[in-house]
Amino acid sequence: MNFFKRAWLNLTAKKGRSVLLVLVTSAIMLFVLAGLLIRNAADTATTNAKNSVGATVTLSANREAAFKKMRSSTSTSKSSKPKLTTSPVKLSDATKIAKLSNVASYNATVSTSANATGFSAISTSSSTDTGMKGMGGSTSSGSGDIAITGVTTTSSVSTFESSSSKITKGRGITASDEGTNNVVIESELAKEDSLSVGDTIKLKGTTGDKKTYTMKIVGVYKASSSASTQQGPGSTDVSNSVYTSYTFANTVKGSKYKNTADSVTFEISDPAKVSAVKTSGNKLISTSKYSLTTDDSSYQTVKSSMDNVKSFADKIVWLVAIAGTIILALIVILMIRERRYEIGVLLSLGESRWKIVAQFFMEMVMVLIVSVVLAGFGGKFVGNKLGDQLVSQQTTTATTSTTSTSQGQPGGTGGGGAPSGNTGGSKPSGNMPSGRGQGQIGSTSTNATAKTDLDINVTVMDLVELGGFGLAIMFLSIMLASGGILRLQPKKVLID
Amino acid sequence: MLKVNDLGYWYDRQENSLFEHVNLEFKSGNSYAIVGQSGSGKTTFLSLLAGLDKPRAGQIEMNGEPINKIGLTNYRKSKVAIVFQSYNLLTYMSPLDNLMTAMAITKSEHRGDKEFAIKMLRQLGLTDDQMKKNVQRLSGGQQQRVAIARTMVCDAKLVVADEPTGNLDEENTKYVIEQFQKIAHEQKKCVIIVTHEPDVAAACDHSYRLEKHQFVEET
Ligand SMILES: Nc1ncnc2c1ncn2[C@@H]1O[C@H](COP(=O)(O)OP(=O)(O)O)[C@@H](O)[C@H]1O
Ligand SMILES: [Mg+2]
Numbered sequence: 206m207n208f209f210k211r212a213w214l215n216l217t218a219k220k221g222r223s224v225l226l227v228l229v230t231s232a233i234m235l236f237v238l239a240g241l242l243i244r245n246a247a248d249t250a251t252t253n254a255k256n257s258v259g260a261t262v263t264l265s266a267n268r269e270a271a272f273k274k275m276r277s278s279t280s281t282s283k284s285s286k287p288k289l290t291t292s293p294v295k296l297s298d299a300t301k302i303a304k305l306s307n308v309a310s311y312n313a314t315v316s317t318s319a320n321a322t323g324f325s326a327i328s329t330s331s332s333t334d335t336g337m338k339g340m341g342g343s344t345s346s347g348s349g350d351i352a353i354t355g356v357t358t359t360s361s362v363s364t365f366e367s368s369s370s371k372i373t374k375g376r377g378i379t380a381s382d383e384g385t386n387n388v389v390i391e392s393e394l395a396k397e398d399s400l401s402v403g404d405t406i407k408l409k410g411t412t413g414d415k416k417t418y419t420m421k422i423v424g425v426y427k428a429s430s431s432a433s434t435q436q437g438p439g440s441t442d443v444s445n446s447v448y449t450s451y452t453f454a455n456t457v458k459g460s461k462y463k464n465t466a467d468s469v470t471f472e473i474s475d476p477a478k479v480s481a482v483k484t485s486g487n488k489l490i491s492t493s494k495y496s497l498t499t500d501d502s503s504y505q506t507v508k509s510s511m512d513n514v515k516s517f518a519d520k521i522v523w524l525v526a527i528a529g530t531i532i533l534a535l536i537v538i539l540m541i542r543e544r545r546y547e548i549g550v551l552l553s554l555g556e557s558r559w560k561i562v563a564q565f566f567m568e569m570v571m572v573l574i575v576s577v578v579l580a581g582f583g584g585k586f587v588g589n590k591l592g593d594q595l596v597s598q599q600t601t602t603a604t605t606s607t608t609s610t611s612q613g614q615p616g617g618t619g620g621g622g623a624p625s626g627n628t629g630g631s632k633p634s635g636n637m638p639s640g641r642g643q644g645q646i647g648s649t650s651t652n653a654t655a656k657t658d659l660d661i662n663v664t665v666m667d668l669v670e671l672g673g674f675g676l677a678i679m680f681l682s683i684m685l686a687s688g689g690i691l692r693l694q695p696k697k698v699l700i701d
Numbered sequence: 702m703l704k705v706n707d708l709g710y711w712y713d714r715q716e717n718s719l720f721e722h723v724n725l726e727f728k729s730g731n732s733y734a735i736v737g738q739s740g741s742g743k744t745t746f747l748s749l750l751a752g753l754d755k756p757r758a759g760q761i762e763m764n765g766e767p768i769n770k771i772g773l774t775n776y777r778k779s780k781v782a783i784v785f786q787s788y789n790l791l792t793y794m795s796p797l798d799n800l801m802t803a804m805a806i807t808k809s810e811h812r813g814d815k816e817f818a819i820k821m822l823r824q825l826g827l828t829d830d831q832m833k834k835n836v837q838r839l840s841g842g843q844q845q846r847v848a849i850a851r852t853m854v855c856d857a858k859l860v861v862a863d864e865p866t867g868n869l870d871e872e873n874t875k876y877v878i879e880q881f882q883k884i885a886h887e888q889k890k891c892v893i894i895v896t897h898e899p900d901v902a903a904a905c906d907h908s909y910r911l912e913k914h915q916f917v918e919e920t
Contacts, residue, residue, distance in 0.1 A: 207805040211791075218793035218835065550789045553753065554806045555778025695777075696753040 208560045212567035222540075223572065229536065230569075230576035231583075233529035233678070238584035238671045240521035242661050243592045247515040249660060251508055259366060260476035260501035262308075262483055264299060265468035266291035267496040292494045293465035302471060302486045302497075309474040312361040313466035315454035318349035319408035322417055324398040326350035327442045349411040352446045355454025359389060361472060362448075364429065375402035375424030382423070382450040389424040393444035401425070410457045418457070420449070476504035514596060521591075526678055534682035537565065541689045545697070552695035562687045569679040577672050581663050584671075588661040702764055702891055703727040703750065703859055709758030710745055719745055720914045721758065729858055732885040732892040734902035736919070737911035743895040744863055746911065750893060751783050751861045752776040763859070778807050782852035784862035788836075788844040796822055796832040796839070796847040800854050807855045821850045825880065842873030849880050853888070860884055862894045866901055878904045 216223045271291045296313060303311045320326075328350075356362055359377030364370040373392055390400065400406065402422055409417045428443045455462040471486075473479050479501045486497045541548070551561055705725040711718035719742030727733055737743050748754045749761060752773040761768045768776045783789075790799050800818040804811055811817045822832045825846040836844055845865060852860045862881065866874040878901055885892040885906070894901060902908045902919075909916040 207802065211802060214798060215793045546789075547791060547793075550791055551806070552774075553751070553777060553783050553785075553789065554803055555774055555776075556806045557774055694754070696748045 208564035209567055212564050212571060215564075216568055216571055226536070226569075226572045227575050227579070229532065230572050230675070231579040233525060233532065234573075234576045234580035234671060234675055235583050235587055236525040237522055237529065237674050237678075238580045238663070238667065239587040239591050240518045240525060241667060241670055241674070242584060242588035242663065244515050244518035244522065245667065246588075246592060246661050247511045247518060251511040251515075254476075254504060254507035254511065260473045260479045260499070260504050261363075262302075262471045262473060262479060262486060263468050263498050263500065264294050264302060264471070264486070264490065264495060265498070266294065267492065267494055269496070270493050293462060293467060294469055294495060296464045296466060296469070298490050298495065299466070299469040299471075301489045302469075302482075305482055305485050305489075307474050307478040307482055309472040310361060311469050311471045312357045313355070313451040313469045314362075315353075315355035315451045315458070315462070315466050317353045317355070317412070317454045317458045319351050319353055319410050319418070319457055320349040321351050322407040322409045324400065324406050327394060327397055327444045349409075350445060351408060353408075353449055353454050353457060354446060355449050355451035355466075357383075357451060359424075359426070359448050361470070363470075365426075369429035371427050373425050373427050375422070377424055377426070378448050378450055383452045385450060386418055386420045386453055387423045387449065388420040388453075389426055389448040390422055391444040391446055392425050392427045393442075394447075395422075395425045397444075408457075412457070412459060414459070418453075420447075473501075476501045510596070514592075522674070526674060530678045530681045530685075533569075533678060534685040537569070537682050537686035538689060541565070541686055545689075545693060548690055548693055549695055549697055552693070558691055561690055562683060565687075565690075566679065566683045569683060570676070573672070573675045573679055577668055577675060580671065581668050584667075585661060585663045588663075592661050702729045703893075704762040704765075705750075705759070706762065707759035708746075708749065708756050708761065710742070710749065710756055718757070718914060720911065720916070723759070723916055725909070725916060727859075727891050727893060729891045730885060730889045731907060732882055732894065732905040734905035734908040735893065735895045735911060735916070736897060736899075736902050736908060739897065741911045743911055747861050747863050747893070747895050750859075751781050753783075780857055781859045781861060782807075782855050782857040784845070784848050784852060784860065784865045786864040786867040788841070788848045788868075790836045790844055790847055790851075792835075792837050794836060795834055796827060796836055796850070799836060799847060800851055803851045804854050807857065809855045811854055818850075818854055821853050822847070825850045826876075841868045842870065842876075845869060845873065845877055846880075849877065849884075853884065858890050860890050860892045862892070864896060865894060866896065866898060874898070874900070881905075 268291060274290065294313075299311055299313060302308065354362075356378055358379050359365050359372070360379075362370070365372075365377065372389070374395075375389070378387065378389055388406070390406075395401065398406075400422060402424060404422050406420050406422065407417055408420055409415060426448070428446065451466055455465060471482070473482055479499045483497045483499050490497070548561055552558070703726070705723055705727075708723040708725075709718055709721040723746075735743050735746065745754075749756050752768055755769065755773070763771065763776065763780050768780070771780065777783075790796075791802060794802065797815070797818055800821065801813075801815065803809075804813070804818065819829070819832065823829075827843065827846060827850075831839060831843065836847060839847070845868070849865075860881070865881070866877050869877060881892050881894060882904060884890050892905075894905060896902055908919040910919050
């Protein structure tokens, strides 16, 4: 270990040069560390996104197959009017799928409408007279001025999940509301008609037996302001959307809709398992009648933005590492030139060449240790600045790219409004006129979750990883420069 | 102990060889001077004896074994100690550390023995203060004493020196010559000194002149 002592003596004797080496190495290490930190933070953020950002699989009527059937019947019998026949989803199918692994919970959605009786719906310029097609099945339902969204729980409706809709008074619809006439109304409607939690309203069905139902208000919610801007032609105002238990919506639609739903949305606990759930779910249902569509766009948004950050961080690490190796190799080459005399003395004493190389390596390792500690102090700062910059850039681009594609998702309420036939919600829905106002509410997606902050922290593991990188850089530079040592003729010392 | 057999050397772009068919023998307990005109090839010859270069022709034997068989690095490590005109100390160390380092590299029987190194430095007239400060802050004469002390703490039985007094004043020259004679006569080592100074040559037991590509003993 004599070369170890020589390395130490050399560094302490030539303080100025050692300080300079430490500064250069610290700068290189700082950038490598910043890259490593961002990469690790992006990893953590992706893992967190997996746990916090929801992904769903939706069971609904297979409209694509239904359209195909309709078209084929059109071509064979040109005389008869084509008819789109879709079947409502059976809840017994839903419970089977709910038992699959990775399915956390499910939410049935039934859309229908009714007329306000004894209170007034909010009227809009586009009014309510457009003939709208019912979504729930073969019978076209007449349109009421109040849009009813029957759900299992409001809390798992995507607009509530993303907080674009919020319960402001009372409570939302829960599983315990099954079989009741409890209702949650929008705050504007409540204000207009001076309604509050505990009051009752009357709704008259537009289809089936056209009965009048007495509803008990259990909660008031506030719809997002942006939802109203997404109104399609012929829809009612968002404020006329009410939430009830799916059982009530089925009752309004008629007795044959008992134990069915327009669609059932399953919350998947691990977004990465979405397609696996879809595959096993398809085995449980009749795929000619029903289809399963997946939506993990929020997760994908976060994942792709974090993947971008990660690959950028990787590039930083490699670029800096390569540049650092070149810079350090040049420094070491110059240093070795300047130290030929010393190398000659050592060679004349009979020191082996590899031990001289080892001495230079040791010197650089000592410099490295100091530099890693210094970089550790500065790394958090640089990493934070760089990470913030990257995340804001990446999420902006990622969000813009997903808003255009995420509309295809059934979104919990949009039953028929969204083209559930396409897979994965990846095809843009275009501006297909939606049957119901609430279909649009449902499809305001969950882009808010895409903004993910990087949590930049310097851990001991980071420093160890940095040290490993530094060692590799030092080793490479010394190897590149050591040609000079290995070639040097010991006789040169004597002759010069 | 050191035998030179039919030795020859020339540089690549030289018309004539510096020396050829050289046969010499150097014995332990003796001091030898090698003199000759500047540029005649004395340093080149010494570099071959020191194992710093390979001969073009012939071979060198150390106690009957060819030095290329011992391996030049190995030979330099354990068989020969070299003193240079420009001292060739490790400039970032104190005299004491220079000795300790040389003892460690050459695996001297005294390696790690600080007291022994201090004793040697004292013998060569260095104060305790001088032996602990950086060698570059010593005078040329003091640095050459450190270089000589370095040969004394190592086990090598052959000591070669190239113009060891070239940078020294008269007083230091005299002192250094005395030390080399002591190394030869008291430590029973073989000392070979290249010099152009008649005083130095005269102090040695034998003297060879390199002239017309041959070594001729002077009497
Ligand atoms: N590396 C070399 N390449 C070519 N010629 C050299 C080299 N080293 C020395 N010489 C030449 O060889 C001759 C002998 O040099 P040297 O052994 O140093 O002589 P001395 O020590 O007797 O002055 C000189 O003419 C010198 O110029
Ligand atoms: Mg010379």
